[in-house]
Amino acid sequence: MKFYTEPIQKSPRIGKLVDALFEKMPQIEADRAVLLTQSYKQTEGEPIITRRAKAFKHILENIPITIRDNELIVGAATRQPRSCQVFPEYSFEWLEAEFDTVDTRVADPFYISEETKKALSEAYAYWKGKTTSELATAYMSDEAKIAIEHGMFTPGNYFYNGIGHVTVDYPKVLKIGYEGIIKQTKDELSRIKCGDADYAKRKHFLDAVVMSCEAAIAYAERYSELAAKMARTTSDIDRRRELENISAICRSVPRHGAQSFYEACQSFWFVQMLLQTESSGHSISPGRFDQYMYPYYKKDLDAGIITREQAQELMDCVWVKLNDLN
Numbered sequence: 001m002k003f004y005t006e007p008i009q010k011s012p013r014i015g016k017l018v019d020a021l022f023e024k025m026p027q028i029e030a031d032r033a034v035l036l037t038q039s040y041k042q043t044e045g046e047p048i049i050t051r052r053a054k055a056f057k058h059i060l061e062n063i064p065i066t067i068r069d070n071e072l073i074v075g076a077a078t079r080q081p082r083s084c085q086v087f088p089e090y091s092f093e094w095l096e097a098e099f100d101t102v103d104t105r106v107a108d109p110f111y112i113s114e115e116t117k118k119a120l121s122e123a124y125a126y127w128k129g130k131t132t133s134e135l136a137t138a139y140m141s142d143e144a145k146i147a148i149e150h151g152m153f154t155p156g157n158y159f160y161n162g163i164g165h166v167t168v169d170y171p172k173v174l175k176i177g178y179e180g181i182i183k184q185t186k187d188e189l190s191r192i193k194c195g196d197a198d199y200a201k202r203k204h205f206l207d208a209v210v211m212s213c214e215a216a217i218a219y220a221e222r223y224s225e226l227a228a229k230m231a232r233t234t235s236d237i238d239r240r241r242e243l244e245n246i247s248a249i250c251r252s253v254p255r256h257g258a259q260s261f262y263e264a265c266q267s268f269w270f271v272q273m274l275l276q277t278e279s280s281g282h283s284i285s286p287g288r289f290d291q292y293m294y295p296y297y298k299k300d301l302d303a304g305i306i307t308r309e310q311a312q313e314l315m316d317c318v319w320v321k322l323n324d325l326n
Contacts, residue, residue, distance in 0.1 A: 013072070029078050029085055029086075032087070034119055039057075047204045053212050073269050077276060091134075133160060178214075182213045253266055261305075
């Protein structure tokens with residue numbers, strides 16, 4: 001095995017992508033909150049796992065998508081770089097109280113438009129008394145609530161956000177794709193029996209897995225269609241080729257297993273971003289990225305499909321995307 005020690009010069013593309021991250025103040029966007037609320041209003045009375053899957057599907061089908069200038073790895077939860085969606089199913093009162101000061105606060109200021117404030121206020125009205133933070137508070141003793149109020153301890157991010165500090169099975173998606181997971185899930189569905197004590201719980205869960213995986217595939221296909229459309233309208237020949245390649249890759253992954261290092265990078269990013277879109281968990285780790293990505297890099301490098309410089313550029317694009325999350 002050959003070990004390289006000489007550094008690779010950074011691609012000019014990466015500097016442009018980084019500069020674009022900091023051109024504007026990040027903003028709060030309402031699209032996810034509005035779509036989530038629409039879905040939950042329509043699914044009242046259904047099992048919670050089904051409601052969550054249907055909401056996830058509704059969001060991925062309708063949330064605005066964008067491919068930013070110079071990107072090779074695509075997929076963003078927001079219209080503007082470093083901006084954020086909000087998650088009213090977990091909590092909202094703290095943000096609602098800061099609507100008029102969030103853009104001027106010292107730590108992490110965000111721009112929020114009057115239109116967004118109005119849309120979020122309308123969505124928040126549905127969630128009063130329904131959030132996970134309110135459920136958690138309902139289980140607490142009065143002594144615990146007083147202790148939190150006086151700063152003796154705090155539940156921290158887990159009180160206000162989704163599940164974090166986890167590492168999911170990225171290698172599985174890279175290997176078999178979401179279609180492979182759907183097949184495994186349907187095989188499991190065929191084995192469960194109505195007479196099983198936990199039949200209903202298992203069936204609702206497995207149906208939700210299928211629905212969520214199908215939604216992820218359809219979401220990637222939206223990017224494939226957008227890239228193809230942008231390729232047809234650009235006059236830049238080099239960018240047209242890049243967009244055509246992006247379109248082909250997003251048709252392939254994460255539906256199927258990755259066949260190249262580029263596909264592996266794009267598939268990884270879709271998984272990472274969709275986790276954040278679903279629940280906004282803190283510190284969702286890529287895990288042993290080196291171990292599960294290396295075979296794709298080695299295979300392409302040995303076959304002459306990719307150079308070290310091209311692989312570095314793709315890696316840098318992934319790292320820029322990680323900094324796009326806010």
